[in-house]
Amino acid sequence: MWSSVGRNVQFCCEQYGLSMFDLLELPPKQKMCTKEDNDIEIRVNMIKELVKVRDGKMKLSGDMFSLADVCMLIDFMCTY
Numbered sequence: 247m248w249s250s251v252g253r254n255v256q257f258c259c260e261q262y263g264l265s266m267f268d269l270l271e272l273p274p275k276q277k278m279c280t281k282e283d284n285d286i287e288i289r290v291n292m293i294k295e296l297v298k299v300r301d302g303k304m305k306l307s308g309d310m311f312s313l314a315d316v317c318m319l320i321d322f323m324c325t326y
Contacts, residue, residue: 289323296320 259265298304300316311319 293320293323296323 255266295304296316296319299306300313300320306316
């Protein structure tokens, strides 16, 4: 997988025990209507921003968190 999309798809398949077919057959995104769905969307957006900080594509406004702290937060958010 040379592209970032391909690596992300491969990672998701391995992480969650899915096949490529499973991902292609998922229903289209429906409008978020429950509190749980909204909480998941918020968590995903937080993880995306933390990953960008980890990868140096974004910066935090202060210096109170180290790179190790950011990685720990990503791990926590993904496993909580």
